[in-house]
Amino acid sequence: MLNDKVIKNVEIPNLYKNIFPYSQIPKIIFNKVQVPMNLPKEIWITDTTLRDGQQSMSPFTEKQMTKIYDYLHELDNNSGIIRQTEFFLYTEKDRKAAYKCMEKGYEFPQITSWIRANKEDFKLVKEMGIKETGMLMSCSDYHIFKKLKLTRKQAADKYLEVVEQALTYGIIPRCHFEDITRADFFGFVVPLVKKLMELSKQSGIPIKIRACDTLGLGVSHAGTCLPRSVQAIIHGLNYYCEVPHKQIEWHGHNDFHAAVTNSTTAWLYGASSINTTLLGIGERTGNCPLEAMIFEYGQIKGTTKNMKIEVITEIAEYFKREIGYNIPEKAPFVGKEFNVTRAGIHADGILKSEEIYNIFDTDKILNRPVLVAVNQYSGLAGIAAWINSYYKLKGDKKIGKKDERIAEIKEWVDMQYENGRTTMIGNTELELIVEKFMPELVERVS
Structure with missing residues (x-):
């Protein structure tokens, strides 16, 4: 557990009203501080189409979920660029789909899960043989004070208890730091992540940190102040918290048309992993499109290895034909009039x-x-x-x-x-x- 000297346990929430005046457009504040670019040797993409993406539309059928998983595997073509995909385990339908996909025996993408933070769900993950699971850790005072009705210390202690449960089952925790672009980075995020890294070293299990830009408020401009600076967040997780590159993941939304740029910036400044959805489906304006990050990867690395990129076209046609999803005609790479x-x-x-x-x-x-x-x-x-x-x-x-x-x-x-x-x-x-x-x-x- 964390004491008050480690967590800045304030009585009044820090809502950064100078940056987020609710009755106005959010502000971008510059401090002109430059952090070093730090592209990891190995970078990859993760997928949340069947988890976060599915929340934004009519639930997929079991058949559709397994077909989408097949498409992800075919697109990746054992390149390992699409490293993981995640499933809900709430319903019997979701669990059946996850079982069927696991039975296919594909190396990529690896199946991970998203569960409620309780012992029964941890048992379920263990019984299914899933090695990694996501768990929510809301980290801004907007969420801690207004949604959870907790103090910062109470929230941190609650999160740590859940992580320790996962570790006892030998499950890799993927800690979703929700709303990190409105969080007190040094007052809450850094001390909590440092404690998580201590637990990681003690257990020998690589605890992962997913930096979630829940409202798409992240900005990629150089010299931008926290909490909105993507560069400073990723640099801070690596430098101040000593999180290895391979354990840092960025999850961005597109509310300000910045999902792709912010995701690429996260790669460039130290995150190995970028979380995406097919066609960018997701809450409100959607998540970062998986197909966009394939082309970002190709431009940065100079190769897409042995990926079957033409499968993107098949996926778009499947979403239109079988799922009834309306793809904007001019959407890059997938719209019927993009070229x-x-x-x-x-x-x-x-x-x-x-x-x-x-x-x-x-x-x-x-x-x-x-x-x-x-x-x-x-x-x-x-x-x-x-x-x-x-x-x-x-x-x-x-x-x-x-x-x-x-x-x-x-x-x-x-x-x-x-x-x-x-x-x-x-x-x-x-x-x-x-x-x-x-x-x-x-x-x-x-």
Whole structure:
């Protein structure tokens, strides 16, 4: 247990009202202190689609949960980049799904759990053979005083008791420091984490610290004050609390459009692990998208090892088709129009070389060829580019914008909009027009 000299056991909660004036937009305070970048030698991704992600939508069926787990395994392809995924164990359905997934025998992602902090649930984790479990440790005064109705010392003692229970069962505790971006870092977080590291050394069990940016308030700017600074939080856990990189994890939400940037910053400043969900599903604005962090990983490390990245496209299609999830059309990597251009000048560039206006070879990497949408602004280049991409024409088989048949199709397109059309011309319509003006092309492709 911790004494009052270790925990700053205040009577009045520190709510940082100079930073979080509830009636105004939160403030970013700078102290200009620079902490060193400290990218761990090994970094990886963890997944919480079936835990945190599932809380934001209709519960998944047992079949859907096992299928999602299969997809995670196929995407990772034994690279170990997607290291873990976590399951609820509250209901029989969740437990059955976890059992079925464990029976598959996959090395990656490893199955972990989320439980209520009581002895019966610890027994359940042990009986199922799950080696690690998450447990909630709310760490801001907003939560300690307003939600739990405890003092800081009472909260810390309660958390430590739960951890000690886990250790007696030989289970790795993953301590979820909820709302860390509004917490008194040196008054509460540091002394509690130091005590956890003592318990870790005594037991020989690697207690993990998950820094949870519960409201997405973290910021990645250099020289930012605590409690909002992602850099300072991760540096502080490693430097002041001596938490090894491999035991530090960042869990971010996207309320301020910063989930990806903050997660990448956490990697760069000392966290080995980043927690994510497929498609970024999750509470309110969602969690950090797993697919985004795969591309962040690839850019930082220069490789994605042997991952099957094209499985991302299959996953997106599965969520739309089987789960009924509406993916924003322009969502990076997974939206149906993420690599579709409508601008005529961009289409002209794509016609000359895809590399001019496409982020990478999306056809090769994601099984998503670059596309050009046709409307009143597409011009000759746009129509030619649509034909080449839709019919997958390569090299000398490509159709140029100076082809007289392209001019005929453009006349038809122009007439549509002169007659009052306001919608984009769809693929099915364009197929029929191409078949009319270029029958030999359609026949050859068929």
